[in-house]
Amino acid sequence: MIFGKHINKYYFKYAHMLLLGILALLFVDLLQLEIPELYRMIINGIEFGQVEVDGEILPFNMSFLVDEICRPMLYIVLAMVFCRFLWRVCLFGAGIKVETDLRSRMFNHSKTLSQQFYHKNKVGNMMSYYTNDLETIQECFGDGVLMFFDALLLGTLAIAKMARMDGILTLLTLIPMVFLLIVGTVVGQYMTKKWEARQEAFSALSDFAQENFSGIAVVKAFVKEFRELWAFRKLNKDNEKANIEFTRASVLLHICVTMFVESVICVILGYGGYLVYIGEFNAGELIEFISYFNSIVWPVMAVSQLIEMGSRGKASLKRISELLDTTVDVKDKEGVSDIGSVRGDIEFKNLTFRYPEADYDALSNASFKIKSGENVGIIGKTGSGKTTIVDILLRIYNVPDNTVFIDGRDVNDISIQSLRKNCAYVPQDNFLFSDTIEHNIAFGLDDYDVAEVQRFAELSDVHGNIAEFSEGYRTVLGERGVTVSGGQKQRISIARALMKNASILILDDSVSAVDTETERTIISNLRETRRGKTTILIAHRVSTVEKMDKIIFVDDGKILAVGSHEELLVASPEYRKTVELQRLDEEKEG
Numbered sequence: 094m095i096f097g098k099h100i101n102k103y104y105f106k107y108a109h110m111l112l113l114g115i116l117a118l119l120f121v122d123l124l125q126l127e128i129p130e131l132y133r134m135i136i137n138g139i140e141f142g143q144v145e146v147d148g149e150i151l152p153f154n155m156s157f158l159v160d161e162i163c164r165p166m167l168y169i170v171l172a173m174v175f176c177r178f179l180w181r182v183c184l185f186g187a188g189i190k191v192e193t194d195l196r197s198r199m200f201n202h203s204k205t206l207s208q209q210f211y212h213k214n215k216v217g218n219m220m221s222y223y224t225n226d227l228e229t230i231q232e233c234f235g236d237g238v239l240m241f242f243d244a245l246l247l248g249t250l251a252i253a254k255m256a257r258m259d260g261i262l263t264l265l266t267l268i269p270m271v272f273l274l275i276v277g278t279v280v281g282q283y284m285t286k287k288w289e290a291r292q293e294a295f296s297a298l299s300d301f302a303q304e305n306f307s308g309i310a311v312v313k314a315f316v317k318e319f320r321e322l323w324a325f326r327k328l329n330k331d332n333e334k335a336n337i338e339f340t341r342a343s344v345l346l347h348i349c350v351t352m353f354v355e356s357v358i359c360v361i362l363g364y365g366g367y368l369v370y371i372g373e374f375n376a377g378e379l380i381e382f383i384s385y386f387n388s389i390v391w392p393v394m395a396v397s398q399l400i401e402m403g404s405r406g407k408a409s410l411k412r413i414s415e416l417l418d419t420t421v422d423v424k425d426k427e428g429v430s431d432i433g434s435v436r437g438d439i440e441f442k443n444l445t446f447r448y449p450e451a452d453y454d455a456l457s458n459a460s461f462k463i464k465s466g467e468n469v470g471i472i473g474k475t476g477s478g479k480t481t482i483v484d485i486l487l488r489i490y491n492v493p494d495n496t497v498f499i500d501g502r503d504v505n506d507i508s509i510q511s512l513r514k515n516c517a518y519v520p521q522d523n524f525l526f527s528d529t530i531e532h533n534i535a536f537g538l539d540d541y542d543v544a545e546v547q548r549f550a551e552l553s554d555v556h557g558n559i560a561e562f563s564e565g566y567r568t569v570l571g572e573r574g575v576t577v578s579g580g581q582k583q584r585i586s587i588a589r590a591l592m593k594n595a596s597i598l599i600l601d602d603s604v605s606a607v608d609t610e611t612e613r614t615i616i617s618n619l620r621e622t623r624r625g626k627t628t629i630l631i632a633h634r635v636s637t638v639e640k641m642d643k644i645i646f647v648d649d650g651k652i653l654a655v656g657s658h659e660e661l662l663v664a665s666p667e668y669r670k671t672v673e674l675q676r677l678d679e680e681k682e683g
Contacts, residue, residue, distance in 0.1 A: 094233065094234075094237040094238055094241050094399070094403070095230065095233040095234060095237055095403060095406035095407065095410055097410045097414060098414070099195070099198075099410070099413065099414050099417050100191070100195075100230070100234070100410060103187075103190075103191045103194070103234065107187040107190060107191070110183045110184070110186060110187045110190075111183065111184065111187055111238060113179070113183045114179070114180040114182075114183030114184040114187070114238070114239075115180075115184075115238075115242050115246075117176040117177075117179040117180040117183065118176070118180045118184075118239065118242055118243055118246065119242075119246050120172070120176045121173050121176045121177055121180070122243065122246045122247040122250055123250065124169045124172055124173050124176075125173065125247070125388060126247075126250055126251060126254060126385070126388060127165070127169055128166070128169065128384065129254075129380075129381040129382075129384030129385055129388075130381060131162055131165065131166060132377070132380050132381060132384055133377035133378060133380060133381040134146070134161065134162065134377065135162060135377075136376050136377035136380050137153075137375060137376070137377035138153030138157070139153070140375070140376055140377070141153075144157065144161075146161060180239070184235050184236075184238050184239045185235045185236075185239075186235075187234065187235060187238070188231045188232065188234040188235020188236070188238075189231060189235070191230065191231060191234045191235075192227050192228070192230060192231035192234075195227060195230060195413065196223060196227055198417065199222065199223065199227075199413065199416060199417065200223075202416070202417055202419070202421075203219070203416070205421045205424070206419060206421060207421070207422050207423040207489070207490070208484075208489055208490070209422070209448075209449045209450075209490075210419060215300040215303070215304070216300070216303050216304075217296060217297075217298070217299030217300030217301070217302065217303040217304070218296040218297075218299065218300055219416075220299055220303070221292060221295055221296045221299055222412060222413055222416055225292060225295060225409070226292065226409035226410075226412050226413050227409075227413070229405050229406055229408075229409040230406060230409055230410060230413065232402065232405075232406075233402050233403065233405070233406030233409075233410075236402065237399065237402055237403070237406070240395040240396075240398055240399050240402070241395075241399060243391070243392065243395060244391075244392035244393075244395040244396055244399070245392075247388055247389065247391065247392050248389045248392035248393075251385045251386070251388040251389045251392075252267070252389060254385050255382060255385045255386065255389075258374075258378065258381070258382055258385075259368065259373070259374070259382070261364075262360075262361065262364055262365060262368070262382065265360050265364060266357045266360060266361060266386060269353040269356050269357050269360075270353065270357075270393060272353065273349060273350060273353040273393065273396070274396065276346075276349050278400065280342055280345060280346045280349070280400070282404070283342055284339060284342045284343065284346075284400075284404035284405070285404040285405075285407050285408055286408075287335070287338050287339040287342055287404075288339055288404055288405045288408040288409075289408040289411070289412075290335045290338070290339075291332075291335040291336055291338075291339050292408060292409065292412060293335075294328075294331050294332040294334075294335040294336075295332055295335075297328055297331070297332075298325075298328045298329060298331075298332045301324065301325060301328050302325070305321055305325070346400065350393060353393070354390055354393060357386065358383075358386075361382065361383055361386055365379045365382060365383070366379070422449075422491065423488060423489065423490060423491055423509070424509070425508050425509055426505060428506070429505075429506055429507060429508045430506070430507070430508065431507070431508050431510075431511035432499065432500070432502065432507045432508070432511045432512060432515065433511070434515070434596070435499060435500055435515040435596040435597065436465040436500050436596065437463075437464075437465040437466060437467075437500075437596045437597050437626060437627030438462075438463065438464060438465045438498075438499065438500045438501065438627075439462070439463040439486065439498070439499060439597070439627065440461070440462045440463070440497070440498040440501075441459050441460055441461050441462075441482070441485075441496065441497055441652075442460055442495065442496055442497075442498065443458050443459075443460055443496060444456055444458070444459045444460070444485070444492060444493070444496040444497060445457050445458055445459070445493075446459075446481060446485060446490070446492060448481075448490070449490075453650075454650055455478050455481040455650055456478050456481055456482070456485075456650045456651075457649075457650045457651050458651070459478075459482070459650070459651070459652050460652060461645050461652050461655045462655075463627060463629070463643065464627075465500075465625075465627055466624070466625045466626060466627060467627060467628075467642045467643055468619070468620060468623075468628045468630070468641045468642045468643075469627070469628065469629050469630070469641055469642065469643045469644070469645060470629075470630050470631075470632060470637065470638025470639075470641035470643070470644045470645070471629060471630070471631045471632075471638075471644075471645045471647060472631075472632055472633070472635060472637075472638050472644060472645070472646055472647070472671075473646060473647035473648050474633075474648065474671075475633070477647045477648050477649060477650065478647050478649075478650040478651075479601075479602075479631045479647055480521060480601055480602075480631065481650075482645075482647070483518070483599050483601055483629070483631065485497055486504075486516070486597075486599070486629075487512070487513060487516060487518060487599070488504060488509045488512055488513070492504065492505070499512065499515075514595075515595055515596045515597060516595050516596075516597045516598075516599060517537065517590035517591070517593040517594075517595035517597070517598045517599070518590060518599045518601075519583075519586045519587050519589075519590045519599065519600045519601060519603040520586075520601055521601040521602045521603075521631075523579075523582045523583050523585075523586040523603070524586075525570050525577070525582055525585060525586065526570070527569070527570060527571060528569065528570065529564075529566065529567050529568060529569050529570070530559055530562075530565075530566050530567075530568050530570065530585060531543065531546050531566040531567060533570065533585055533589060534546045534549060534550060534566075534585060534588045534589050534592055535589075535592060536589050537589060537590075537592060537593035538592065538593065541592070543566070545592065546566060546588075546592065547566070549588040549589075549591045549592040550566075550584075550585075550588045552588065552591055552615075552618040552619075552622055553584040553585070553587040553588040553591060553615060553618070554584055554607075554611050554614045554615055554618070555581060555584035555585055555587075555588060558577075558581050558584075578606075579606040580606040580607045580608075580611070582606075583603055583604065583605070583606050583607060584607065584611075584615070586603065587600065587603055587604075587615065591619075591622065595626075596626055596627060597626070597627045597628075597629070598619075598623060598626065598627070598628045598629065599629045599631075600628075600629070600630045600631065601631045602631050602632060602633065603630075603631075604616070604630075604632070604637060605632070605633065605634075609636070612637060616630070616637070616640070634675065635658075635671065635672050635675050636675070638658075639658040640658070641657075641658075642657065643655065643656065643657060644656065644657065644658055644661055644668075646661060646665060646667070646668045646671075648667060653665060653667050653668070654667070654668055
């Protein structure tokens with residue numbers, strides 16, 4: 094069994110299943126302890142030719158075997174089969190339900206965590222939470238309840254029957270069990286630490302494998318397969334070592350259990366044989382006593398397994414609890430409301446922003462306005478703060494009150510969900526799901542028309558490429574869209590954002606992988622289809638944004654100038670210099 098604030102409630106939630114399973118388990122244990130009495134009657138019948146049943150002496154013959162031995166044994170077996178099926182369904186089923194519910198809670202919580210959390214926690218480590226750790230929790234809940242109550246019920250009932258037969262012999266059999274519990278407790282604490290180390294080693298191995306498979310093209314391009322193989326072997330060896338150390342402790346515990354159990358068998362045979370010799374026991378009673386002891390061997394083994402399982406469960410629950418207890422730092426404050434439909438007015442007012450744990454400000458005293466329906470370009474060199482503006486606008490990070498406004502309302506007074514519903518976003522790192530192209534484009538909508546998917550693909554100038562695929566829009570993309578080129582991936586992402594038809598469209602360096610002619614086509618289509626809606630296009634090339642209604646020029650986290658291309662050429666020496674440098678580069682390339 095396993096206990097903790099994230100698991101305790103399930104004992105109440107599934108109490109009906111647990112109670113029914115425990116009752117079925119109790120019935121099985123009661124029936125199981127009837128069998129030694131049948132053994133005694135057979136042995137005594139063979140030895141004396143007669144058997145005492147409920148104070149009556151009956152001859153040991155075929156009629157007795159059928160009526161008093163075989164028929165009861167058949168009923169016992171059938172009842173035990175049914176009850177064992179019942180407790181397996183109830184107890185193991187409850188464990189699976191707990192695993193399913195926990196997985197849903199973890200996934201739901203993971204979706205609410207900020208970008209900062211995923212900067213620190215890699216995908217491989219996260220996946221180990223959802224696989225190894227959850228499987229361990231499920232095992233501890235289902236098997237743990239079974240082992241605990243089976244050990245308690247069967248052990249108590251068997252010891253009571255043994256004590257009724259001979260108290261001294263029963264006491265002698267229990268002394269080694271006390272030492273076993275002491276040894277098990279000590280070894281169990283050691284195993285908890287080793288299981289934590291094992292899980293950490295597995296997470297590191299998963300992280301490395303996931304990262305290498307995602308970047309396999311880079312590994313091959315730089316001919317670093319051998320180096321990566323050696324790095325993987327080291328992590329694999331660390332994982333092997335952690336597993337061996339845990340297994341070594343587990344085997345030590347099982348050896349101790351076996352040693353103590355065998356020592357008890359020696360005690361029973363020695364002292365029990367003496368009782369038979371002096372006439373206090375007969376052979377049938379000695380067999381009955383040994384059968385009772387064999388019944389408590391499983392409870393003793395279960396105790397050792399509980400210790401081992403509890404060690405693993407505590408370590409896994411600790412890891413899962415760390416995830417579930419992680420604070421959601423980007424969330425709605427009290428009193429927020431939905432913004433409803435958005436016109437698209439945007440204002441940054443004296444905003445200074447620094448990423449969590451960063452050493453410098455990403456934006457410094459940034460102020461600008463974007464009017465509803467404007468096409469706005471944001472330009473600046475790498476690291477100047479362009480993407481930061483987008484992250485803040487989408488509430489990816491927290492910002493001070495009264496610094497960012499949508500339609501005149503402070504973004505901190507607007508629910509995050511309603512704000513993002515009114516925005517469509519094409520990120521710098523275009524991400525496509527391992528699904529059909531059609532589903533990727535229509536990702537933002539629950540109901541859609543296939544003709545609409547094609548229309549927006551045409552607007553993003555990718556329809557021609559899709560039509561060349563043998564399956565067309567039904568083509569299933571590989572992981573992260575690896576089966577299409579960088580330019581195709583960008584244009585599919587643009588089609589997905591356009592199909593959402595949001596009041597605010599943000600494209601973060603989203604035409605960098607296409608040629609100049611395709612770029613012109615896409616921007617022209619944006620102007621036509623998004624009349625009256627706000628469009629923000631982040632770019633590095635001046636040529637991409639020079640036809641925009643307004644350009645925001647950013648450098649080193651500061652807004653250096655805001656205006657049209659012609660206005661900035663006159664008012665901003667820095668912008669003019671950037672334009673000249675890019676033209677020189679274009680001439681050299683030409």
